[in-house]
Amino acid sequence: MPNMLQKNFSMIRTREELLNEISRNDQLRSIYHDWNEDQQNEFLDFCTGVKGVKILYDAFFKEVMDPAAVPERLNELLSLILNQKIRILNVLPNESPHIAEETSLVIMDIVVELENRSLANIEIQRQGYMFPGQRAACYSADLLLRQYKRIRSEKNKAGRKFSYRDIKKVYTIIFYDKSPMEFHQFPNDCIHRARHKTDTGLEINLLQEYAFVPLDICRKILHNKDINSKLEAWLVFLSSDDPEWIIRLSEKYPQFRTYYEEIYMLCLNMEKVMSMFSKELQELDRNTVQYMIDTMQDEIDKQRQIIVEREAALSQQKTALLEKEAALSEKDQEIKELKAKLAQLQ
Structure with a gap:
């Protein structure tokens, strides 16, 4: 009997179909038997719809959220997170030295140039690093320095004088699949936004802004409530692999059904x-x-x-x-x- 997700996504195959394909291919069979029993069951469960897919798996996330192929999706997510209209102009190569040193906990780390020439660093961490504030500050400083060097170089090549008014804001947005302990002191908050300001109220543009999104806390907050906004819909999409929530989200916001269909089509490529x-x-x-x-x-x-x-x-x-x-x-x-x-x- 088809499960809940198989009824809603016709491309999802049965357990028997998957096992038959694996057994007929020596390479697939070898990979499958390298996994322990729990890992085999986890793989079969999300491929057959017994459990929902984990959107934060690297291949799934890149399939759905590739800013080069479908920038409008990340545009919408960032606009909701930052409370302003965001439009990605370019995806830039990531030159930050922390990537080479700390990739093990990072799912995605991309730098994008926005329409107003601001830069944004979007990172998703599997397991939140210790000292999250210090790390985010270093990432932001690195991004600001990168922009400064780039603009000075552009001005020099054009034979024009550099001005600090040409330096735009830099945004550091970090999603945590499992957030650091500091965030659990605020169990009712899904997003923490931060920027520098003076103690007197003097408005001075210090360029660096941050947004921290603990998705594990979002899961707990949204578990017993309905999806009441597009922002909540995105947070459910990123944080939950519960089949019931996937169906509920797909029915209320059909755009997410398209995203899930793309992922389940990817699951048809067994080798990949x-x-x-x-x-x-x-x-x-x-x-x-x-x-x-x-x-x-x-x-x-x-x-x-x-x-x-x-x-x-x-x-x-x-x-x-x-x-x-x-x-x-x-x-x-x-x-x-x-x-x-x-x-x-x-």
Whole structure:
């Protein structure tokens, strides 16, 4: 009997059809048997519609949200996140050094130039890094410097004088599949927007703006409510793989049905989707290792700080003891002198 998603998306195949295709192909069969039983079942479940697809899988996300092929989708999402109309003009090569160092937790990281020549860095993290504020500030500074260098170069080539008024805003937008612990102090907030401002209310354009979207918290917030806006629809699309929610979203906002159809058409290419799933499993393992390393390093740093503080306290105590011993020694000497004087008087 067809499940809920098979009834709504006719291209979704049955478990038997998938297993038959895998068994007939030596390469596919080898890949399939390299997975453990839980991984095999997870793959079959999302391909057959028993469970919904995880939109944040790298291949699925790129299929649906490629800004070079379908910029209007990312335009709409960014417009809703940033509360202003956004239109992507170009997709730029990512030159940030943090990409080479920290790709294991990153699903997507792209830099786009907007219609007004502002730049935006959009990143999706599987497992939120530690120190999210510090990292985002560094990403933003890197983006601002990149824009500054590019505009100076363009002005020089054109023989025109550089002006700081030519520098436009830079936006750093980070989505977290599993958000850092700081965000869980705000369990009722799906989006955190930030920009620099003065303590007096003086309006001065400091160029850097941020948006942080903890999708795991969005899942909890939206779980027991209806989808009441286009922004909520996008957050459900990105965060939920619940078949019931997929159907509800597709019925209320048909554009998302198109996106799911594209993904399920991708699932018909068994070689591609199995290769993609194997890559996802490897990335998840790397994520776990990287996160454990970060966590352990943080614990080591904390323990080192405690040791330093204790050593400082012990040093102070030792100094205090030495001072007390010196004082007692002085008093002993005074007593000896008084006893000698007393003996003379007697």
